[in-house]
Amino acid sequence: MSTENNNKSLMTPANIITAVILAIGLVITVLRFTKGLTGVTNLDQNNPWGLWIGFDLLCGVALAAGGYTTSSACYIFGLKKYHSAVRPAILTAFLGYALVVFALHYDVGRPYRLVYPIFYQPGTTSLLFEVGLCVFLYVTTLAVEFSPAMFEWLGMKNVRNAIHKLTLPLTVFGVVLSTLHQSSLGALYIAVPSKLHPLWYSPYLAILFFVSSIPAGLSMVIFEGTLAHKPWHHMMDKTHLDEHEGVILGFSRGAAISLGAYFCVKLVAMAYDNNWSYLATGWGAWWLLEVVGFVLAPCLMYAIGSREKNIPLIKWAAALTVVGIILNRLNVSLIAFNWQLPSSQRYFPSFYEIMFSVFVVTLGVTIYRFIVSRMPIFFEHPDYKDAH
Amino acid sequence: MKRRQFLGLLGAAGITATLGTTKAQASTHSFEGYPGAKGVLFDETRCIGCRKCEAGCNKVNKLPAPAKPFADLTVLNQERRTDEKTYTVVNKYRGKNGPAFRKMQCNHCMEPACASVCFVHAFTKNPDGSVTYDPTVCVGCRYCMVACPFNIPAYEYSDPLTPRVMKCTLCHDQIQKGEQTMPGCVEACPKEALTYGKRDDLLQIARARISQHPERYENHIYGEKEMGGTNWLYISGDPFKDIGLREDLGSKSVPEIVSGPLSVVPMVAALWPALLGGVWAINKRKEKVAAEEQKAAVKAARAAAKAEGEAKLAKAMENAERDKNQAIEREVKRALEEAEAAKKDAGDDGGEGA
Numbered sequence: 001m002s003t004e005n006n007n008k009s010l011m012t013p014a015n016i017i018t019a020v021i022l023a024i025g026l027v028i029t030v031l032r033f034t035k036g037l038t039g040v041t042n043l044d045q046n047n048p049w050g051l052w053i054g055f056d057l058l059c060g061v062a063l064a065a066g067g068y069t070t071s072s073a074c075y076i077f078g079l080k081k082y083h084s085a086v087r088p089a090i091l092t093a094f095l096g097y098a099l100v101v102f103a104l105h106y107d108v109g110r111p112y113r114l115v116y117p118i119f120y121q122p123g124t125t126s127l128l129f130e131v132g133l134c135v136f137l138y139v140t141t142l143a144v145e146f147s148p149a150m151f152e153w154l155g156m157k158n159v160r161n162a163i164h165k166l167t168l169p170l171t172v173f174g175v176v177l178s179t180l181h182q183s184s185l186g187a188l189y190i191a192v193p194s195k196l197h198p199l200w201y202s203p204y205l206a207i208l209f210f211v212s213s214i215p216a217g218l219s220m221v222i223f224e225g226t227l228a229h230k231p232w233h234h235m236m237d238k239t240h241l242d243e244h245e246g247v248i249l250g251f252s253r254g255a256a257i258s259l260g261a262y263f264c265v266k267l268v269a270m271a272y273d274n275n276w277s278y279l280a281t282g283w284g285a286w287w288l289l290e291v292v293g294f295v296l297a298p299c300l301m302y303a304i305g306s307r308e309k310n311i312p313l314i315k316w317a318a319a320l321t322v323v324g325i326i327l328n329r330l331n332v333s334l335i336a337f338n339w340q341l342p343s344s345q346r347y348f349p350s351f352y353e354i355m356f357s358v359f360v361v362t363l364g365v366t367i368y369r370f371i372v373s374r375m376p377i378f379f380e381h382p383d384y385k386d387a388h
Numbered sequence: 389m390k391r392r393q394f395l396g397l398l399g400a401a402g403i404t405a406t407l408g409t410t411k412a413q414a415s416t417h418s419f420e421g422y423p424g425a426k427g428v429l430f431d432e433t434r435c436i437g438c439r440k441c442e443a444g445c446n447k448v449n450k451l452p453a454p455a456k457p458f459a460d461l462t463v464l465n466q467e468r469r470t471d472e473k474t475y476t477v478v479n480k481y482r483g484k485n486g487p488a489f490r491k492m493q494c495n496h497c498m499e500p501a502c503a504s505v506c507f508v509h510a511f512t513k514n515p516d517g518s519v520t521y522d523p524t525v526c527v528g529c530r531y532c533m534v535a536c537p538f539n540i541p542a543y544e545y546s547d548p549l550t551p552r553v554m555k556c557t558l559c560h561d562q563i564q565k566g567e568q569t570m571p572g573c574v575e576a577c578p579k580e581a582l583t584y585g586k587r588d589d590l591l592q593i594a595r596a597r598i599s600q601h602p603e604r605y606e607n608h609i610y611g612e613k614e615m616g617g618t619n620w621l622y623i624s625g626d627p628f629k630d631i632g633l634r635e636d637l638g639s640k641s642v643p644e645i646v647s648g649p650l651s652v653v654p655m656v657a658a659l660w661p662a663l664l665g666g667v668w669a670i671n672k673r674k675e676k677v678a679a680e681e682q683k684a685a686v687k688a689a690r691a692a693a694k695a696e697g698e699a700k701l702a703k704a705m706e707n708a709e710r711d712k713n714q715a716i717e718r719e720v721k722r723a724l725e726e727a728e729a730a731k732k733d734a735g736d737d738g739g740e741g742a
Contacts (some may be wrong), residue, residue: 040547045471045542046642048530076664076673109528109543109551117507121525127646128531129507130653168668176660182652187649191535191642194634206649 030350032106040352043156046338047347054333055357056103058185059326061135062209065217066224067142068171068178069095073254075171084240085247087377088228089221094142095364101139103360113165121141134181140292141174152381153374160384161195183210189332197336199278199287202269205332211265212325214258218251219298219321225317232372237379248307252314255301255321263295283336290331294324398559421498421587426558427509428574429590430491430629431597433604434581436490437464437478444576445476447494448562464489467632472542473696476555477739483626490631491573491582494519494540494556495618496610499641502532502541510553517619518558526553537615537637558619587619594623615643 031039045051070089073079088347105111116134117123144163186209194298202208203322224245229236236244270276278284292348301317304310428713443458444449452473456463469492476493479724500519503511510526513519521541528551533541544551562568570584583590591612598605610622614637622633629635 005707022530032740033548036546036548036551039548041545043545045533046539048533048543072664076668078668078675099465107529109547110526110529110549111528113525115507116527121506121508125504125529125643125650126507127650128505128529130650131505172661172664172668175664176657179656179660183656187646188531188534189648190649191501192537193645194537194637195534203648206652263523302659323604 005071005241006254021355021359021362022366024355025363028356028359029106031352037107037109038262040350040356042347042350042353044345044347046341047343049333049337050347051334051349051353052103052107054330055326056107056360057100058147058211058329058333059186060100060103060360061182062213062216062329063220063322064093064096064100064327065213066180066221067096067145067217068174069214069217069254070221071145071171072175073250075168076175079250081243081246081328083249084243084378085221085225087146088224088372089217090142090145091149091368091371091377092116092220092224093366094139094146097135097142099360099364101135102363103356106356111284127184127191130184131181131188134177134184138174138177138181141170143178145170145174146155149197149371149375149377152376152384157383179210180317182213183207185209186332189337192337195338197342198273198324199270199283200332200336202271202273203270204265208265208269211258211262212328213323215255215262215298216325217300218255218258219318219325222248222251222255222314223322226318228372228378232378235372235378239380240318240378243313249309252302252306252317254301255317259295259299259302259321263291263299266295283339286335290324290327294327295318298324308351343378360369394500405432421617421619422515422517423511423711425515425585425587425619426585427500427517427590427621428571429583429585429594429618430624431581431583431622431625431626432488432490433620434579435478435489435491436581437461437480437487438578439463439478440578441491441573441582442474442478442574444572445556446474448559448568448572449475449557451475468516470494470540470542470555472544472552472554474542475554479632482625483630485625487632489627490622490624492538492632492635493556493573493620495538495620496556496558497615497641498617498619499615499643501535501537501615504641504643504646505531505535507531509540514560516558516563518560519535520560521553521555523552525731528553530639535642537634537642571587587621590621594621606644615639616644699741712713 028040037043041050041052062142066089070086073383074086101114104114108114113120117126117129118136122133123129131261148160148163151157151163165218183206186207189196189201190205191204225360226246229244233241279288298317298320301313301320305314305317337345376384392712439458439461442454446454454474464478466641467479468474468477470477472593476491478489478491481488481490496517496519498513500511500513503509503513507529508525508527510522511519511532512522528543529544530553532553533539533543541553543553555568559568559571561571569624574582574584580709582595585593591609594609598607598609604625606624607624607628607629610628610633611618611620616639624631627635
C-alpha cells in the first residue's frame with residue numbers, strides 16, 4: 001500500500017485528500033482551543049449537543065458494535081468459522097471507540113477533567129456516568145483484545161500468549177460493557193420526554209439502542225469487509241479468503257433476524273405510548289422513512305440475500321442498515337430533538353463541525369490503513385497458526 | 389450532602405449493588421422537599437414588565453453589563469432566554485387583557501433534572517431550596533442543559549478551556565453570607581409581583597389569592613406539581629401556555645423518570661456473565677459430546693468393519709474347506725471308481741488288482 005515506506009510515491013490522490021483533511025483538522029483544533037466552541041460550532045444555549053455528540057459519539061459507538069458482536073459470535077456462541085472476521089472487527093471497534101474518546105476532548109468544555117466522573121467525584125445517578133465508566137473500561141478491554149496482533153507483529157511471544165489465554169473472559173466482559181453503554185446512550189434521552197418527539201422518545205430507548213447496535217455492528221463488518229477486500233487482498237491468507245463468503249452469509253442471517261427484532265421493538269414502543277396518530281403528520285412520514293426504508297427494507301434484503309446467496313444484495317442491505325443507524329441516532333439527538341422550538345432556534349451543524357467529523361473518520365481510516373498493512377489482521381501470523 | 393445521598397440511592401446505584409454495601413433502597417421513594425425550603429411566588433397579574441428584577445439580579449450577582457440598558461423596554465419585543473450573562477429575563481406575551489409578562493429563571497426543582505443527570509455531581513439541592521452549581525468539578529459536558537425541561541442552564545461557549553454553566557442560584561451565597569435577605573430580583577420588584585418565603589407558605593398565599601379572585605386567576609399553581617414540583621411557583625391570569633410555560637411536562641421528576649433504566653444496570657452486570665458463560669459452556673459441551681460421539685462412531689465403524697472382515701474370512705475359509713473336502717471326496721470317489729474298474733478288469737483277467 002501507498003503508506004508503506006518503499007520506493008512508491010506517497011503522492012497518491014488518496015494520500016493528498018487525507019493530508020488536506022488532516023490539515024483542516026489541525027485548524028479546527030487550534031480554533032477550538034483558542035476561541036472555544038463558539039469559534040467552530042453552531043451550538044447555542046438551547047442546543048447544547050450537536051454533530052459531535054450526535055454523529056461522533058452516538059453513531060461512532062453504534063457502528064463500532066461489530067467488535068462485540070463478532071467476538072461473541074466466534075468465542076461465546078461457538079461459530080468458529082467466523083474466526084477470521086474477529087481481528088478486523090476488534091480493530092475497527094477499538095479505533096472507533098478511541099476516536100469517540102478523542103472527539104469528546106473537543107466537545108466537552110474541560111477535557112482535562114474527563115476522568116473526574118470516574119476517579120474524582122462519580123455522579124452515580126447519571127446515565128452519562130454509566131456511559132463514561134463503560135466506555136472507559138471498554139476502550140481498555142478492546143485495547144487488550146487487540147494487543148495480541150500487535151505483540152505478534154513485534155515478536156513478543158510470551159506477552160501475546162498470556163493475553164491470548166484471557167480471550168473468553170475479555171469477550172464476556174466486552175459484551176457486558178457493550179450491552180450497558182449501548183443501551184445507556186439511548187437511556188440518556190429517557191430524561192427528556194418534553195424535548196424529544198414522541199415518535200422517537202420512548203421509555204424503551206435503552207432497549208432500542210442496544211438491539212439496533214447488533215445489526216449495526218454486523219452490517220459494519222460486512223460493509224468494511226467489502227471495502228477492505230480489494231486494497232488488501234494480497235494481505236489476506238487463504239483462511240480469510242475462504243471464510244469471507246461464509247462470514248457475509250452468516251452475518252446477513254444474523255442481521256436479518258436482529259433487524260426484524262429491532263423492528264418489533266420499534267412497534268412495541270409505538271404501541272406502548274399509543275403514538276399511532278403521529279404517523280399521519282410530517283414527522284410520521286420521516287419516521288416511516290427511517291423504519292420502513294432503513295429497517296424493514298434491509299431486513300428483507302438480508303433475508304433474501306442470505307437465502308439466495310446473493311452477495312451484492314447483502315452488501316446493499318449492509319449499506320442501507322449503516323445509513324439507517326446513522327439516521328436514527330441523528331433523529332434522536334438532533335433532528336427530532338427540540339422539535340417544538342421554532343425553526344429559527346433549531347440547530348444545524350457548522351462547516352467546521354462537519355469537517356471535524358470528516359477529520360475524525362479520516363483519522364480512523366488512516367490509522368486502520370497503517371495497521372492492516374503491517375500487523376496480522378487479515379492473515380494469521382505463521383508462528384501462531386492453529387493456536388486457537 | 390444528604391440530598392446527594394438521596395439522589396445516590398435513587399439510582400439503585402450500580403456501584404452499591406455490585407459492591408454489595410448497605411441496604412440499597414430501590415426507587416420506592418417519595419420526596420416532599422426539604423422542610424422549610426424557600427422559594428418565590430410569581431404573580432403574573434402584578435408584573436408590569438419593567439425589567440427591574442433583571443437589573444437587580446445583574447447587580448447582586450455582579451454579572452456583565454447588558455448590551456442594551458435595563459431601562460430599554462424595546463428589548464421585550466423579542467422573546468429571550470437566560471444565557472451565560474443573564475440569570476433572569478422577563479418576556480412579553482399577548483394576554484387576554486393586553487400584554488402579559490412573565491419572568492424566567494431557574495425554577496429550583498425539588499428534584500432537579502440537572503443534579504440527577506450530572507455525572508460529577510456538580511449540582512446540589514440545598515436545604516434552603518436553592519439549586520447551586522460547583523464549577524470546580526464540572527467537565528463541561530452540558531448534559532444538564534439537555535436535561536433541563538425549562539431550558540435554564542447556560543454555557544460559556546466562548547471560553548476555550550474553563551467554561552462554566554451559569555444559572556440563577558436563588559442568591560444562595562449572598563443570603564448565606566448575610567449580604568442579602570432575599571434574592572436580588574425579589575428585592576428589586578416595585579409591584580410585589582415576586583414574594584420570597586417558605587414554599588409551603590407560598591402555596592397557601594397562592595391558593596388564597598386564587599380563591600379570593602377566581603375571576604382574575606387561572607385555577608392552577610404552576611410549579612406545585614410540574615416535574616415533581618419546583619421551589620419557584622407561578623400564578624397567572626392567562627393560561628400558562630400563553631405565557632411560555634409548558635403544560636405538558638407532567639408531574640414526574642427526572643430522577644423518577646430515569647430510575648427504571650438505572651435500576652436495570654446492575655442486573656445486566658449481574659446476569660450477563662452467567663448467561664453468556666452458560667451459552668459458552670453449552671457450546672463447549674456440544675463440541676465435546678460431538679467429539680465423543682464421533683470417536684464412538686469411528687470405533688463402532690471400525691469394529692463393524694473388523695467383524696465383517698472376520699466373517700468374510702471365516703466364510704472364505706469355510707468355502708475353502710468345503711472346496712477342499714469336495715476335492716478330496718472327488719478324488720476319493722474317482723480313486724474308488726478307478727479301483728472298481730481295475731477290479732472289474734482284474735476279475736475279467738481273473739487276478740487280484742489295485
